Amino acid sequence: MSQTTAKSRLFSVLNIDSVAGMIVNLQKRSGEIPWHIDGKTDPWDLVESIMGLNIGGHYPESRLAFDWLAENQNPDGSWFSSYVAGEPEDRTCESHMACYIAVGLFHSYLVTRDMSLLAQYWPTLEQGIAFALSLQTPTGEIFWAKSPEGKIDPMSLLSGSSSIFMSLKCALAIAAVLGREKKDWEQAFERLENSIQENLHVYNVSKSRFSMYWFYPILSGALRGEKAQARIDKYWRKYMIEGQGTRCVSDQPWVTIAETSELVIALNAMGNIQKARLVFSWIQDRVFGDKTFWCGYTYPDMVVWPEEKISWTNAVVLMAADALYHLTPAARLFDHSAWQGHQYLGFSK
Numbered sequence: 001m002s003q004t005t006a007k008s009r010l011f012s013v014l015n016i017d018s019v020a021g022m023i024v025n026l027q028k029r030s031g032e033i034p035w036h037i038d039g040k041t042d043p044w045d046l047v048e049s050i051m052g053l054n055i056g057g058h059y060p061e062s063r064l065a066f067d068w069l070a071e072n073q074n075p076d077g078s079w080f081s082s083y084v085a086g087e088p089e090d091r092t093c094e095s096h097m098a099c100y101i102a103v104g105l106f107h108s109y110l111v112t113r114d115m116s117l118l119a120q121y122w123p124t125l126e127q128g129i130a131f132a133l134s135l136q137t138p139t140g141e142i143f144w145a146k147s148p149e150g151k152i153d154p155m156s157l158l159s160g161s162s163s164i165f166m167s168l169k170c171a172l173a174i175a176a177v178l179g180r181e182k183k184d185w186e187q188a189f190e191r192l193e194n195s196i197q198e199n200l201h202v203y204n205v206s207k208s209r210f211s212m213y214w215f216y217p218i219l220s221g222a223l224r225g226e227k228a229q230a231r232i233d234k235y236w237r238k239y240m241i242e243g244q245g246t247r248c249v250s251d252q253p254w255v256t257i258a259e260t261s262e263l264v265i266a267l268n269a270m271g272n273i274q275k276a277r278l279v280f281s282w283i284q285d286r287v288f289g290d291k292t293f294w295c296g297y298t299y300p301d302m303v304v305w306p307e308e309k310i311s312w313t314n315a316v317v318l319m320a321a322d323a324l325y326h327l328t329p330a331a332r333l334f335d336h337s338a339w340q341g342h343q344y345l346g347f348s349k
Contacts, residue, residue, distance in 0.1 A: 014284065014321050015291035019314045020056020022292045023049050026311050027061055030086055031068030036308035040089055043069060043079040043097045044163070045312035047104035052315025054111045054330065055322050062108060063117065069101055070124045077127030078146070091148035096160040098131040099167040103333075106170035109177065110330035110347075118174050129171050132164055133188050140195030141202055158196070158203035162216035165192050166334075169221065172342035189342055196222040209249045211239040211259050219266040224336045228270045244299050245282050254305070256296035257283055258313040261320040268323045269334040280320055293317050 026049075027033045033049040034041045046065060053062040072086075073079060078093035102125050109118055135143040141156035142164055168189040175182045195202065196217050207213050214235045217223040223231060238250045245260035247253070260283050267276035286294045288309065295310045297303060322331045329348045332338040338346030 014317070016056055016318065016321070016327070018291040019293065019318055020052055020058055022290070022309055022314055023052050023056070023311045024058055024061050027065065028086070030071075031061075031064035031066070032083065032086055033065055033068075033311050034084075035310050035312065039308065040082045040084050042082045043072075044094075044100045047100045048312040048315045048319075050104040050315075051107045051330075052311075052318045054108055055315075055318040055328055059108075059112060066101075066104070066108075066117070066121055066124075070121060073124055073127060077129070077131030079128075081145075092145050093131070094145045094160070095132040095135045095142050096144070096157075096163040096167070098128040099125075099164055099171065101125055101128055102167040102171035102174060106174055106344075107330045107333055109174070110333060111328050113329075115177070118178055122174070122178065122180075125171060125174065129168070129185060132167070133184070136188055136191070138191075139199065139202070140191035140193075141199070142192065156203050157207055158200065159207065159210065159212040159216040161192060161196060161203065162220040162222055165189070165196060165222045166220040168192065169339065169342045169344075170333075173344040176343070186342065193222055197227065209251060211246050211248060211250065211263070214239050215263050215266045218270055219262055219334060221269065221334070221336050221339055224270065228336075229272075232267070232270075232272075241299055243282055245279065245286075248296065253299050254296055255299055256313075257286055257293045258295070258310075258316050261313075261316040264320040265316075265323045265334050268320075269336050271337070273324070276320075277324055280324060283317075 023033065032041050033046050035045065050062050050065045078098045080088040081090040081092040081094055081097065083089055105118060105121055105125060132142060135152060142161050143152055144155055144157045144160050145153045147153060168185060172182060172185055172189060218228045218231060239247050241247065241255055245255040246263045248256040248259055260279060264276045264280045292309050293314050294304050295306050295308065295313050298305060322328050323334060332346035335346060338344060
């Protein structure tokens with residue numbers, strides 16, 4: 001990946017058509033959405049791109065991406081960690097990647113109210129959840145992956161388990177819409193919630209350099225209220241550069257647009273709307289000439305790196321804008337007040 005020196009740009013209003021259109025242009029006929037031109041595809045980030053397509057109103061393209069997921073799911077419910085041109089590249093099977101389709105499906109349903117979508121992909125969702133939960137420990141946390149040789153890696157990642165928590169919430173909300181009872185999912189959800197709230201010490205602390213380790217428990221809704229605010233306050237200076245955004249890793253001067261946007265969603269979800277809007281304003285001029293967003297940049301030298309235009313980075317900018325300004329009926333998907341446990345209360349009338 002190459003790098004270019006950035007020049008200061010005037011504040012630009014988010015151009016939804018340009019951002020969503022870039023994702024559309026990256027999508028292959030099969031439905032696959034790579035990170036960038038000639039880049040890899042991973043199932044988790046593809047679901048992020050699906051949500052960006054939904055916000056941009058590209059529903060046929062969104063459904064085509066679900067088709068790709070269904071067609072490429074492994075018999076055990078997993079997906080491989082990455083693909084290049086439709087072929088598996090990294091054959092590791094990660095637990096959080098197996099079930100994030102639930103978030104994309106529920107997001108799509110909130111936007112379109114298309115029951116046929118949920119019914120069509122329910123078997124794919126059910127198998128993905130089954131794979132993830134096969135790696136759950138009795139104390140609630142979820143091991144992160146199976147190796148290409150089929151060996152379970154006995155390590156739990158806080159960001160990954162938090163993502164699974166959000167996936168389980170959405171999967172149970174979908175089950176409720178379809179009138180299906182999933183007691184085993186409910187029990188797994190409760191064990192995972194208790195683990196994240198009470199036993200953070202069991203998660204791999206070596207990943208605490210990454211800002212996702214900081215705010216993903218809040219983004220997912222596993223930590224709420226005073227616990228969420230305390231975690232934000234405690235580590236703000238570690239991960240944030242004031243006036244710029246969120247570092248990808250705490251010990252590097254690299255601000256990334258995706259992590260900044262995800263933090264915006266987390267802040268908004270916990271009710272800190274004013275700060276969320278402030279942080280979101282910091283990245284509005286971090287765009288190329290076509291109004292699509294950079295992946296990241298170093299500070300204070302302002303070098304854009306990498307130079308590629310990233311599909312899921314632009315998708316999560318749209319998700320942050322939706323959360324803040326209610327562009328679609330899915331705006332409250334991550335809002336803590338829209339959930340009571342795994343029951344979604346945010347349906348718009």
